[in-house]
Amino acid sequence: MTAGFDYNNLTRDQAIELTSADTVDKLDAENCEYRGGDDYQEWTAGVVIEGVDVLEAHYYQPKSAFTKADGEEVEDLSDLDWKIDHYSLT
DSSP states (O other): OOTOHHHHBBBBBHHHHHHHHHHHHHOOOOOOEEEEESSSEEEEEEEEETTTTTEEEEEEEEEEEETTTTTTOOHHHHSSSSEEEEEEEE
């Protein structure tokens, strides 16, 4: 791995530099899975690179985002604002 990067908190440009634009585009198209959290829930998606490294995209949603104004639970999670917070490479 290249020195000078925080591999647990990469920008999109850094992830592309360390892997490739195709890899990051593939990752961006993956569905994310719930990882846990309290006030903010973490969701991640990942792709394996050459069978060794894993590039992950990290998303965070406030717990309140899963409840509608009327108190009902959000049923369609695609209605939420899914923006990648950062990438990580392990």
